[in-house]
Amino acid sequence: xxxEKIIKYLLGFSLILPVVFLSNVMYPWNFGKILFFQVFVxxxxxxxxxxxxVSKKTFKRFTFLDYAVLAFFSSQLLSAFFGFDFSQSFFGDxxxxxxxxxxxxFGVFYFLLRQFFDAKKDWFLTxxxxxxxxxxxxxxxxLGKYFPDYLSVATFGDRLSGLxxxxxxxxxxxxxxxxxxxxxxxxxxxxxxxxxxLYFSAGVFLLISLVASEVRGAFVGLLASIFIIWIFLGxxxxxxxxxxxxxx
Numbered sequence: 428x429x430x431e432k433i434i435k436y437l438l439g440f441s442l443i444l445p446v447v448f449l450s451n452v453m454y455p456w457n458f459g460k461i462l463f464f465q466v467f468v469x470x471x472x473x474x475x476x477x478x479x480x481v482s483k484k485t486f487k488r489f490t491f492l493d494y495a496v497l498a499f500f501s502s503q504l505l506s507a508f509f510g511f512d513f514s515q516s517f518f519g520d521x522x523x524x525x526x527x528x529x530x531x532x533f534g535v536f537y538f539l540l541r542q543f544f545d546a547k548k549d550w551f552l553t554x555x556x557x558x559x560x561x562x563x564x565x566x567x568x569x570l571g572k573y574f575p576d577y578l579s580v581a582t583f584g585d586r587l588s589g590l591x592x593x594x595x596x597x598x599x600x601x602x603x604x605x606x607x608x609x610x611x612x613x614x615x616x617x618x619x620x621x622x623x624x625l626y627f628s629a630g631v632f633l634l635i636s637l638v639a640s641e642v643r644g645a646f647v648g649l650l651a652s653i654f655i656i657w658i659f660l661g662x663x664x665x666x667x668x669x670x671x672x673x674x675x
Contacts, residue, residue, distance in 0.1 A: 428478070428481075428482055430474065430477065430478045430481070430482075431478060431482075431543065433474065434471060434474050434475060434478065434539070434543050435543050435544070435549060437467070437470075437471055437474075438471065438536075438539060438540060438543060438544070438553070439552065439553040439556055441464065441467055441468075441471075441536070442553065442556055442557045442560055443560055444460050444463060444464055445460070445560055445561070445564040445589075445590065445591060445600060446560060446563055446564050446567060446590055447459060447460050447463050447590075448590045449462070449463065454592075455592075456588075456590060456591060456592020456593065456596075457591075457592060457593075457596065461529055464529075464532065464536075465528075465529065465532050468532045468535050468536050468539075469532075471535075471536075471539055472535055472539070475539055475542070475543075486538075486542060487541060487542055487545075493538070493541065496534065496537055497534075500530060500531060500534040503527045503530050503531075504527055504531070506527070507526075507527045551611070554607045554610075554611065555607075555611065557603065557604050557607055558604045558607050558608045558611065558626065558629050558633075559629075560604070561600075561601060561603070561604025561605070561607075561608070561629075561633055562604070562629050562632060562633065564589050564590065564591070564597075564600070564601075565587070565589065565601065565632060565633060565636035567589045567590055568587040568588060568589025568590075568591075568597065568636060568639075569587065569636070569639075571587075571588075571589055585639070585641075586639070586640055586641045586642075587636055587639045587640045588640070594640045594641065594642050595640075595642050595644070595645075597640050597642075598637055598640040598642035598644075598645035599642075599645060601633055601636055601637045601640070601645075602637070602645060602648060602649065602652075604629075604633055605630060605633040605634060605637060606652070608626050608627070608629040608630035608633060609626070609627070609630040611626040612624075612626035612627045612630060637649070657674065658675075660674050661674040661675035662675075
C-alpha cells in the first residue's frame, strides 16, 4: 500500500533530527529538535490511523518487549500524576525537553516502528541512514568553529558538541551510530568489501569524535558495553569453539 511506504520513509527520515537546528526558538540545539520530533510523530500517528482504517489491518500482536516498554511509559505517566509538580513533570522545560509528554511521543514512535518495520531490510536501511547522519553530525561538530556565531561550538572550547549543543548530549548520541557502524561492519558479507569498510571507517571516525567530546561518562558506558559484547561473543555461534575459548 502506498501510504504504508510513505510512513516507512518518514519514520526513517526522522533520524535526521541530530542535524536539525531551529535558530528562532529558545534553546535551539535541543528544544528545536524535540519540537520538530513531536510534530513529526503526531503527523505519523494520524497517517497510521488513516492507514489502519483504510487497510482494515490490525496492530501486530504484542511481545514481552512491547509490554515492558508499555509498562515503562505507564510508570512515567503515573509518576507525573503523583509527583510534586504535574505541569513540570508532564511537560518538562525547554532547556531539557525531558517531560513525560516528550517520552510519550517516543513511545508512539517505538510502536510505529514495530508496526511498519517488518523486514530486516527496513531496519538495515534505517540503521545505515542513522550512521550517515551520525557521521554528518560529527563532521559539523569538527567544522563548527568555522560557522557563524549562532551555530558555533566554541563555547565548549575544543570539546565537540556540534548542532547537539552540549558535549554530554553529543557523546550520548554518538554511541548509537557508533554501535550501528561496527555492527553493520561485522554483519556485512565479505563480498561487499567497499560497503563493509565504509562502515568500519565510519565507526572509527565516530569513535574519534566521541573521544574529542571528552565526556568521561560516555567512556564508562562504552567500556561496559565492550565488555558485555566480548562475553556475548564468547558464547555466540559466530566463531568456532576454539576461537570462543580464546575469547573467554
